[in-house]
Amino acid sequence: MASTLTPTPPKALAAPPARRMVLGVQEPEDMDLPTDPIPLNMGPSHPAMHGTVRMVVDVEGEKITNVDIQIGYLHRCFEKESEYATYTQIFPYTDRLNYVSPMLNNVGYALAVEKLMGISDKLPERVAYIRVIVGEVSRITDHMTCLGAGAMELGAFTVFLYLLKAREWLYELLEEISGARLTHSYVRIGGVSGDLPDGWGAKLLDVIKRTRAVIVECGLLLNRNRIFRDRMDGIGIITKEDAIAWGVTGPVGRSTGLDYDVRKDHPYLVYDRFDFDVPIGSVGDNFDRYMCRLEEIEQSMRIVEQALAKIPAGPIMVDDPRVRLPSKTETYNSIEAMIAHFKVIMDGIHVPPGEVYSFTEGGNGELGFYIVSDGTGRPWKCRVRPPCFANVAVLPRVLPGLFIADIVPTFGMINMIGGECDR
Amino acid sequence: MPETTLTLMTGAPVPAPREDDARIPAGTEMVTVTIDGTTKQFPKGTILVEACNSLGADVPFFCYHPGLSSPAVCRQCLVDVKGQPKPVPSCYTPVADKMEVTTASPRVLDIRRQMLEFTLLNHPIDCPICDKAGECTLQKHYFDWDAKYARNDGIKVHKAKKVDIGKHIVLDQERCILCTRCIRVCDEVAKETELTMAMRGDHEVLTTAPGKRLDNPYSLNTVDVCPVGALTSKDFRFTRRVWELQTTPSVCPGCATGCNIEVHTASQEIQRLVPRENPYVNQHWMCDEGRFTYRRISDHRLGVPLVAGAPVEWDRALEQAARLVRATLDQAPGRIGVVFSAQSTNEDLYALARLTWETLGATRAYVAGLDQGWSDNILVSADKNPNTAGALAIGSGRLKSLMDLSNDLKAGALSTLLIVGDAGVLGPAGTAALPLAKLESLIVLAWKRGPLTDAAQVALPLADWAEVDGTVTNRQGAVQRLRAAVPPAGDALPGWEIVSLLAHRLGLPLLFSSGTEGRAPAEATTARAVFLEAKQKMAFMKNADWGRTSLPVQLRFANSRG
Numbered sequence: 006m007a008s009t010l011t012p013t014p015p016k017a018l019a020a021p022p023a024r025r026m027v028l029g030v031q032e033p034e035d036m037d038l039p040t041d042p043i044p045l046n047m048g049p050s051h052p053a054m055h056g057t058v059r060m061v062v063d064v065e066g067e068k069i070t071n072v073d074i075q076i077g078y079l080h081r082c083f084e085k086e087s088e089y090a091t092y093t094q095i096f097p098y099t100d101r102l103n104y105v106s107p108m109l110n111n112v113g114y115a116l117a118v119e120k121l122m123g124i125s126d127k128l129p130e131r132v133a134y135i136r137v138i139v140g141e142v143s144r145i146t147d148h149m150t151c152l153g154a155g156a157m158e159l160g161a162f163t164v165f166l167y168l169l170k171a172r173e174w175l176y177e178l179l180e181e182i183s184g185a186r187l188t189h190s191y192v193r194i195g196g197v198s199g200d201l202p203d204g205w206g207a208k209l210l211d212v213i214k215r216t217r218a219v220i221v222e223c224g225l226l227l228n229r230n231r232i233f234r235d236r237m238d239g240i241g242i243i244t245k246e247d248a249i250a251w252g253v254t255g256p257v258g259r260s261t262g263l264d265y266d267v268r269k270d271h272p273y274l275v276y277d278r279f280d281f282d283v284p285i286g287s288v289g290d291n292f293d294r295y296m297c298r299l300e301e302i303e304q305s306m307r308i309v310e311q312a313l314a315k316i317p318a319g320p321i322m323v324d325d326p327r328v329r330l331p332s333k334t335e336t337y338n339s340i341e342a343m344i345a346h347f348k349v350i351m352d353g354i355h356v357p358p359g360e361v362y363s364f365t366e367g368g369n370g371e372l373g374f375y376i377v378s379d380g381t382g383r384p385w386k387c388r389v390r391p392p393c394f395a396n397v398a399v400l401p402r403v404l405p406g407l408f409i410a411d412i413v414p415t416f417g418m419i420n421m422i423g424g425e426c427d428r
Numbered sequence: 429m430p431e432t433t434l435t436l437m438t439g440a441p442v443p444a445p446r447e448d449d450a451r452i453p454a455g456t457e458m459v460t461v462t463i464d465g466t467t468k469q470f471p472k473g474t475i476l477v478e479a480c481n482s483l484g485a486d487v488p489f490f491c492y493h494p495g496l497s498s499p500a501v502c503r504q505c506l507v508d509v510k511g512q513p514k515p516v517p518s519c520y521t522p523v524a525d526k527m528e529v530t531t532a533s534p535r536v537l538d539i540r541r542q543m544l545e546f547t548l549l550n551h552p553i554d555c556p557i558c559d560k561a562g563e564c565t566l567q568k569h570y571f572d573w574d575a576k577y578a579r580n581d582g583i584k585v586h587k588a589k590k591v592d593i594g595k596h597i598v599l600d601q602e603r604c605i606l607c608t609r610c611i612r613v614c615d616e617v618a619k620e621t622e623l624t625m626a627m628r629g630d631h632e633v634l635t636t637a638p639g640k641r642l643d644n645p646y647s648l649n650t651v652d653v654c655p656v657g658a659l660t661s662k663d664f665r666f667t668r669r670v671w672e673l674q675t676t677p678s679v680c681p682g683c684a685t686g687c688n689i690e691v692h693t694a695s696q697e698i699q700r701l702v703p704r705e706n707p708y709v710n711q712h713w714m715c716d717e718g719r720f721t722y723r724r725i726s727d728h729r730l731g732v733p734l735v736a737g738a739p740v741e742w743d744r745a746l747e748q749a750a751r752l753v754r755a756t757l758d759q760a761p762g763r764i765g766v767v768f769s770a771q772s773t774n775e776d777l778y779a780l781a782r783l784t785w786e787t788l789g790a791t792r793a794y795v796a797g798l799d800q801g802w803s804d805n806i807l808v809s810a811d812k813n814p815n816t817a818g819a820l821a822i823g824s825g826r827l828k829s830l831m832d833l834s835n836d837l838k839a840g841a842l843s844t845l846l847i848v849g850d851a852g853v854l855g856p857a858g859t860a861a862l863p864l865a866k867l868e869s870l871i872v873l874a875w876k877r878g879p880l881t882d883a884a885q886v887a888l889p890l891a892d893w894a895e896v897d898g899t900v901t902n903r904q905g906a907v908q909r910l911r912a913a914v915p916p917a918g919d920a921l922p923g924w925e926i927v928s929l930l931a932h933r934l935g936l937p938l939l940f941s942s943g944t945e946g947r948a949p950a951e952a953t954t955a956r957a958v959f960l961e962a963k964q965k966m967a968f969m970k971n972a973d974w975g976r977t978s979l980p981v982q983l984r985f986a987n988s989r990g
Binding site: 325326327331335337338339340341342343344345347348351352 | 548551552553555556561562566567568570571574575576577578581671
């Protein structure tokens with residue numbers, strides 16, 4: 006990797022790559038003027054780097070020869086902090102992993118702890134449905150953020166505003182059940198913190214109806230848009246083999262033709278009860294990634310609609326005094342509930358000694374939690390497998406040979422979220 | 429050693445041996461017991477609950493305490509023994525040969541849960557205001573063994589909430605679960621019957637015996653053994669929630685017994701001292717007087733170096749001290765005197781000994797300490813200094829008494845005097861009786877401000893026992909480890925460091941061989957380096973162990989006490 010301080014010494018240029026077609030015209034040979042390679046810093050303070058990553062790009066003219074991606078600008082010691090927090094206190098930290106789809110992180114983490122405790126099969130059915138619903142709503146907001154920001158960085162500001170308008174409708178609904186617009190901390194070990202309010206489902210169905218119209222509108226604005234397609238088509242191609250070798254998952258992995266979705270291949274909660282499709286790309290370029298996300302929004306909406314139709318009534322927390330928090334009335338009126346409340350809050354929920362790896366389909370791919378318990382109320386180790394990390398790691402394989410301007414849509418469609426990648 | 433051997437021994441059961449326990453004397457009669465499928469040999473007479481828990485079974489109890497006799501009243505430790513028609517209380521049953529025990533059969537678990545339900549029937553809903561909450565055994569056992577919500581919503585029986593039963597203790601009769609541990613502590617440890625049970629059924633209460641108050645010198649042990657918040661220390665109650673506390677293992681500085689303690693701190697201040705088990709020194713107990721030694725950490729501390737009574741930087745104070753010593757050293761080396769303190773750690777004393785006899789060549793060294801006080805044949809020693817044995821051993825016969833110091837001063841035999849200690853350690857005569865005015869210069873290393881630091885040309889602030897790492901030697905000759913629990917007051921430094929800095933200023937640095945690591949001698953940079961050299965040179969420290977580095981542990985994660 007070239008040093009960032011001293012320019013790489015000039016070297017004989019390799020044979021130029023095949024000419025690109027620009028506006029249907031082949032670039033003339035003599036446009037390849039020999040230039041000195043220079044290192045170029047993109048980020049961390051760069052609008053397209055979202056403030057959380059630095060790319061040291063070696064360029065010859067406009068052409069990228071090498072990329073050094075430096076992550077860690079949003080490192081918050083998630084894993085170490087978790088060792089000093091009770092299992093319940095970790096939920097707010099998980100909100101801040103992939104902060105455009107916090108519910109998915111909440112759910113993924115809760116499932117890991119529940120698996121370690123062996124109470125996965127004791128979850129009330131309603132809890133599983135609620136988790137699916139809020140998770141899929143979160144996935145929609147995640148994809149809308151990615152698509153909106155990606156389009157905006159290519160000049161399509163209208164799409165950004167449209168998508169964020171619709172995202173806000175969904176955030177409002179999540180705020181209604183959790184009290185927070187973004188950092189929900191809604192899920193709990195063994196359940197969720199509160200039931201869906203009356204009429205919430207109807208509101209969500211209405212929002213989905215309106216969101217669907219917005220998605221269609223954005224598709225009309227972008228899908229056949231010359232400017233947009235020229236920046237997306239054939240740019241940043243990840244092969245299926247590379248995706249497998251680098252551990253790329255999620256929409257980015259599926260865009261390469263890799264048919265892997267945790268919800269289908271390793272169903273959790275009640276995903277096996279819903280009829281939904283997993284969109285797969287064929288080229289693995291930016292446009293495939295865009296289309297995969299666009300289609301996944303529709304599929305998530307289908308799941309939400311089915312879940313809302315099927316959701317049963319029932320409790321929203323496992324019936325175990327060692328796990329659930331007693332109600333305030335019980336707490337203030339019986340010593341048993343008072344002690345249980347005290348122990349669950351102060352000592353934390355006791356998780357039997359052991360280790361677990363549990364993974365779910367996060368907004369960006371396979372979101373895994375590896376937890377080791379020593380039998381106390383705090384994890385001995387809480388490791389996250391962030392999907393972004395693998396997705397970003399493949400970029401140095403993808404970017405060389407492209408132009409500087411191609412970094413923007415390619416990085417945008419990878420959808421790196423610093424909070425998750427750096428933890 | 430001046431003191432007799434430890435005579436404390438209650439009717440305590442034999443503690444169960446661990447795998448590596450060298451405490452089982454050869455020739456002990458052993459019996460074979462099978463507990464939850466694991467077969468092991470135990471010395472005859474081992475109490476069954478200890479045997480069970482030594483094998484990893486988690487048999488709970490309220491009334492049993494390893495340092496006390498067993499009344500078997502709480503019924504939590506019942507276990508099934510093959511051949512017995514009913515579960516037996518394991519705290520009351522010695523192991524027998526070929527015994528087969530099940531510690532968690534359905535029947536046993538059911539009884540345990542039912543007993544907890546009974547115990548909780550009239551227990552007040554006090555956790556949010558109870559000092560024990562967070563280290564409460566009732567909370568722990570309920571959560572571990574019952575964890576069912578209440579089936580009863582009747583009115584609880586109310587009893588007295590705050591009975592002043594002694595100098596240091598307040599009783600809440602509602603919280604009491606009638607385990608009688610406190611009664612046995614008074615009877616068996618303090619040998620005074622001051623507490624008793626009164627009334628019957630759900631009106632039964634703990635109370636003081638007729639005409640008595642709970643004022644024996646070991647009364648605060650009742651607070652430690654209380655599994656709930658019924659007995660609370662007036663000194664500690666309502667000051668801190670226990671999960672805010674950090675605990676550091678240390679040794680009580682109150683007397684030559686050297687009871688092992690935990691120093692509980694919060695916000696870098698000591699909140700309380702509680703005993704730590706050491707079967708060879710103090711078993712599970714400590715005296716009330718020892719618990720209040722923490723107060724001296726904050727009382728009238730000297731926090732900055734003083735030159736002629738005015739606060740200065742360390743640099744200037746050391747320079748001034750070195751100049752004074754140097755002046756005498758150049759003219760009349762024999763006219764320097766050094767006063768050792770039995771309050772210092774072995775490391776401080778060892779560094780000072782090297783300064784005295786290697787650097788200064790002073791022939792006149794004295795030892796000072798607190799006055800003798802009251803004693804009993806339980807734990808309290810008449811010698812109120814934690815390290816008399818260490819001081820005498822390190823001085824190896826060269827230390828003279830304070831009476832000699834007084835005579836030498838009167839005779840005008842000394843020009844410069846270096847004293848470690850403050851006015852309190854200069855014997856009954858105190859500072860006033862010492863004709864210090866005859867000295868040319870007086871240098872004091874002191875914990876507290878007082879007449880002595882006021883009289884000194886240079887006064888250097890010493891870090892006190894809870895602020896330093898080091899060792900002290902108790903009356904049995906056991907070298908025990910102190911660990912720093914709080915930061916030093918102001919700019920105070922440990923004694924060995926001040927001595928080392930002073931030697932450096934004199935141009936004669938003290939080089940310590942860094943112990944067993946075979947490295948080149950180095951100036952003292954850590955108390956451990958001093959300890960390791962002292963361990964090599966001093967016969968009485970031969971078997972001493974510095975122990976592991978241990979960081980303060982937050983009590984929140986240390987489970988229950990009592």
